[in-house]
Amino acid sequence: MTTNEYLATQGPIVHPILLEKLDDKLNYLTAVKTAIQEHDDRLLYSLLDQKRYQEVVENRIDNPDDNQLSAMVINLRAELSHFLAQELITYLAKAFPFFYYKEIVNGEYEIYFGNWWDRRRFGTLNVLELAFEFDDVEYSKLEKSVELSKNGIRFNSDNIAILTDENEKLQKLIDTQAQRESAKEQLRVELDETNNMRTGLFNGTKAREQREELVEQLAQLQADDEKAGQAHQKIQVNNDKILALSKEDTILMYEQKSIEQQFQTFTVFEQQAQALYQSYITFLINNTGEEA
Amino acid sequence: MTVSDLPVGVLPSKSLIGYNDELKAGLANGYQFTELVDQLLLTNDANQLLTAVLQLINFDLNTKQVQFPNQYQKNDWYLLFMTRLLELHQNSNFSLASATDHQELGLFLAGSGVRARFQFELDTSYNGGAFFTEIETKRRLFYLNLAKKELFFNSHDLVELFGTELRAIISADARMTAIHVMMDFAAALSSDFAFTVDYNILTVANTYQFEFKEANLAPELLDKLFVLSAKDEIIMQNATDGYGAKLALPGNIIVNLLQNIGNDNQPFWYLTVIDANERQSWFDVLMNYDFIYQWYQTDLASLEIQANQRVFGAKPNHVEANRVQVEVLQPHYSEEG
Numbered sequence: 001m002t003t004n005e006y007l008a009t010q011g012p013i014v015h016p017i018l019l020e021k022l023d024d025k026l027n028y029l030t031a032v033k034t035a036i037q038e039h040d041d042r043l044l045y046s047l048l049d050q051k052r053y054q055e056v057v058e059n060r061i062d063n064p065d066d067n068q069l070s071a072m073v074i075n076l077r078a079e080l081s082h083f084l085a086q087e088l089i090t091y092l093a094k095a096f097p098f099f100y101y102k103e104i105v106n107g108e109y110e111i112y113f114g115n116w117w118d119r120r121r122f123g124t125l126n127v128l129e130l131a132f133e134f135d136d137v138e139y140s141k142l143e144k145s146v147e148l149s150k151n152g153i154r155f156n157s158d159n160i161a162i163l164t165d166e167n168e169k170l171q172k173l174i175d176t177q178a179q180r181e182s183a184k185e186q187l188r189v190e191l192d193e194t195n196n197m198r199t200g201l202f203n204g205t206k207a208r209e210q211r212e213e214l215v216e217q218l219a220q221l222q223a224d225d226e227k228a229g230q231a232h233q234k235i236q237v238n239n240d241k242i243l244a245l246s247k248e249d250t251i252l253m254y255e256q257k258s259i260e261q262q263f264q265t266f267t268v269f270e271q272q273a274q275a276l277y278q279s280y281i282t283f284l285i286n287n288t289g290e291e292a
Numbered sequence: 293m294t295v296s297d298l299p300v301g302v303l304p305s306k307s308l309i310g311y312n313d314e315l316k317a318g319l320a321n322g323y324q325f326t327e328l329v330d331q332l333l334l335t336n337d338a339n340q341l342l343t344a345v346l347q348l349i350n351f352d353l354n355t356k357q358v359q360f361p362n363q364y365q366k367n368d369w370y371l372l373f374m375t376r377l378l379e380l381h382q383n384s385n386f387s388l389a390s391a392t393d394h395q396e397l398g399l400f401l402a403g404s405g406v407r408a409r410f411q412f413e414l415d416t417s418y419n420g421g422a423f424f425t426e427i428e429t430k431r432r433l434f435y436l437n438l439a440k441k442e443l444f445f446n447s448h449d450l451v452e453l454f455g456t457e458l459r460a461i462i463s464a465d466a467r468m469t470a471i472h473v474m475m476d477f478a479a480a481l482s483s484d485f486a487f488t489v490d491y492n493i494l495t496v497a498n499t500y501q502f503e504f505k506e507a508n509l510a511p512e513l514l515d516k517l518f519v520l521s522a523k524d525e526i527i528m529q530n531a532t533d534g535y536g537a538k539l540a541l542p543g544n545i546i547v548n549l550l551q552n553i554g555n556d557n558q559p560f561w562y563l564t565v566i567d568a569n570e571r572q573s574w575f576d577v578l579m580n581y582d583f584i585y586q587w588y589q590t591d592l593a594s595l596e597i598q599a600n601q602r603v604f605g606a607k608p609n610h611v612e613a614n615r616v617q618v619e620v621l622q623p624h625y626s627e628e629g
Contacts, residue, residue, distance in 0.1 A: 117518040117528040117537050243512055246519045254527065 028069040041087050042284035048073070048080070048128060056278050057285070081107030081127040088127055091283060096273070098258035101125060113138075113255050120251060130277040145252040146259075146266045155252050156245035163238045163245075170231040170238075177228055180221050187218045311357070318358025325353050332372060338380055338484040345373040346438055368397045370412035370422050370436065374477055375399065381480045385473045398427070403469030407458060412436070419603050424474070426453055434474060435603040441485060443478050444600040447493035447575075455578055455585060464579040471575070493575045493597045498566045502574045506594035507560035513591055514549065520583040536561070541581065545572050 028047065035044040046053040048070050054060040073080065082103070089101055089109075099122070100112040109125040111132065123134035145155040154160075194211045256266070263269040272279070328351065331344040348369040353360050375388045385402035389409075399410040412422040413432070421437030431449035435442070454467045475494060481487035493502065514537055518528040521539060529538045536550035546566040554560045565572050574597060578585045588595050 115529050117514065117530060119530070240512065243515055243519065247515045250519050250522045253522070 025069065025072060029072065032073060036083060039087070040288070041084055042281065042288055044080075044084065045130070045281060045284070052277070053281070057281055077128060078105075078107035081109075085109060085125075085127045088130070088280065091280060092125075095279070097262060098255070114251075114258060116251065116254055118247065118251070120255075130280050132273050132276065134273075141248075142252060142255055143266070145249075146256050149253075149256060154249045156249050160242055160245050160249075163242050167235050167238050167242075170227075170235050173224060173228040174231050177225070180224060180228075184218060184221050187214055187221070190214055191218070314355065314357040318355035321355055322353065322358055322360065325351055332369070332376065336380065338377065338480075341373065341376055341380070342438065342485055345369050349438070362395050364395045364397070367412040367414055367422055368395070370438075371397045371399055371410075373438075374412075374424075377480050377484070378473070378477055381476065383473065383476050385469065385476075401470040401473045403466040403471075403473075404454075404458060404462060405466075407461060408453070408470070415603070421603070429453055429457060431457075432604070434478070435600070441481075441487045442489075443481055443487055444490040444603055445474075445478070445492040445494050446604050447597045447599045448604070450493060450575065451578060451588075454575075456589070459585075467579060468576065490600055491573070492599050494573045496565075496570050496573045496576075498564065498570050501562040501564060502597050503560065503562045504594060505596040505598055507554070507558065509561040509594060513587075513594060516591070517549075517584070517587050520587050524581070524583050526583075539584075541577070544568060545577065547574075547577060547584075 032044065032047050034040070035047060046057075050070075085101075085103070085107070092099060092101075098114055100115055100119070101109045102112060103109050107127065109127065111122045111125050111134070112119050113122040114120075120138050121135065122138050123132060125131075126133050141155065148155060148157075191211065191214045194207060194214065259266055259269045263272060325348075328344050328348050331340055332348060335341055335344065349366045353363055371388070375386060378384075378386065387400040387402075389398045389400060390396070391398075397411070400406060401408065401410065408429075409427045410433075411425060411427055413425040415421045415423060415435065415437075419435075419437070420439065421435060421442070423432040424434045424436060425432050429452075431453040432446055433450055433453065434446060435444045437443075450471070454471060458467055471494065475491070478487070478489045478491065482489045495502070514528075517537070517539075521528045526539055526541060529540070530536075531538050531548055531550055534550050534552070536548060538549075539547040541547065544567060548564045548566065549561065550564070551559050551561050563574060565574050565577055578588055
C-alpha cells in the first residue's frame, strides 16, 4: 500500500462491500432476466417492488427498503409494462369483463368502459403498480349516477326535463301563430276605434289608459312572434342537447348494469378495484404451479 | 241509252277485292292475336311465354275494317305474364282477379290479402316498361322492362306501403310473404331469361353494401340509434372491423353500420345485414324491429337506401325539411339485467 499525500483515506483500495453490492446488482438483474424468460410474472412483481410485495403478500412490514435495486430497471418501465400487461389483461378480462384497453404508446394502457357505441375513456391502467387510475370526472359521474338510480332518477333526468319542457313551449308558440294573427288583427281594430273615438270631456284619461293597454298587448304578441320565428332553430339545438344527454344516460346505465352483473353492488366493485394488487398477486401465486 | 252512255263501272269480279282483303287481313290479325293469347295462357315453356307477352304488349288488335270492342290493356298482359311465370315455378301465393263486367285484371298477394290490390302501370316516359303498382296507394313496388330485361325494386315505396301503411294491420311475417312473391318472380326472370335484377333494399346477400342517400352520415344519427336500441335492450357496439357500429339482433342477425373511404377519397357510410343463411335483408330488419324502423323513418332524408335513379327518379329532399319535430329520447332503465 502506497501512501498518497494527496489523499487521506481509511478504506482499502479494493473494497469487499463494493463487490458485494455489485454482486447484489448482478444477481438482481439475473433474477429479473430469469423471471422474464420463464414468464414468471409473480417473481417479476416481487422483484420490482419487494417492499410492497412483502407487505401485502407476506404481511411483513419490518423489511428494509431495497428499492434501490429496482431503480436499475427504471428506464425499462415501458418494456416491462408491455411485457406484464399481456397476462394481466387476460386476468382482468375475467375479473373486470367490462373494461377494455388500448395501448397508446409502448406500455401505456388506456381504459375504456364497455364495448358499446361511443364508450367512455375511463382512465389508465398502471401495469407496474397494479392499479386502475380512473379519470376523476368520469368516475364521479358514474358514482353520482349510481347514487341517483336508487331513487329511479337518471344522471341527466332534470336537464332533459327542462329542455323538453322548453321545446314543448316553443312548439306551442309555433302552433299558435294563426291565433296570434287574428288576435293582433282584433287589437288593431280596437286601437283604431280608440284613436277615432271622440273623447268626451272627462274620458281622456280613460281612453289613454285603454290605448296603452292595447299597445302593450300588441307588443307582447309581436314579441311572441319573434320568438316563434326562432323556435325551429332553438328546438333543433335543444334536440341535439337532449340527444347528447340521453346518450350519456344510456352509457351510464350500461356501465352501472355491467358493474352490477359482475359485482352486485358498486361498493363491492370499488373495493375490488382498489385491491387489485393483492388479488392479482394471489392469483399468480395460486396459478404458478399450473404453468410450470 | 246505250251501254256506252253509262258511267264507267268496275268489273263485278274485281269489285270488292280491296275491301275483302282488308277484312281478311283484319281477321288474320285477330286470329294471330288469339294464337298469342293461347300461347301466353297455355305454354309450359318459359321462353314461349316471354315471346308471347312481348308481342302482345305491342299488338294492335284493331284494323280498319275489323274492330274489337272488348279488349284487355297492355298492363293486363304484364300481369298475366307475371302470374303464368309464377305458375311455371310452382308458386301459387297469389290470386288473379278478373273484373266481371269489363276486361281488366288485378292481383292479390298472399300475406297482404285483400288489403292491397296490384296491377301494372305503364311507364309513359322514354324508359318504357311498367311499374308493379298498388292501386289504392299508387305505390310503385318494382319496375319491369321485358324488352330490356330489367327489374328494379323500389326501396322508397316498398317501405312506405309495407313498412308504414300496412304495418298496423298486417303482421311482419304476412307482409314478408307478399314481398317474397315479388322476389320469386324476380328470381324466375333472372334464372329463366338472365334478367338484370336490382333487389335493392331487399337484397339478402351478406356482402351487399346498402348505401345511404347521405354518404357522410352525421354522428348524431348513430347516437340516436344507440339511444333507441337501449329500449329494446340491444346494445349497439363498436364495429368489430373498421370504424362504425354493430347491432347484434335476436335470431343471430348482425347489422353493421360502417364507414369507408370511397374512390374520391371521401368517407361514406353503408350497412350490411349478416345472417347465417343469407335470408335477411335490410328490409326484413326494418319490418321486424320497430326501433330501427323508427330511426330509419325519422331521418329518411339522410338514411334512405337509394333505388334506381333512372326509372324512379331522384327523390326530392323532404319538402318540409325545416319542419323540426320535438323528439323525446329517453333511455329506459330496467332493474333486471
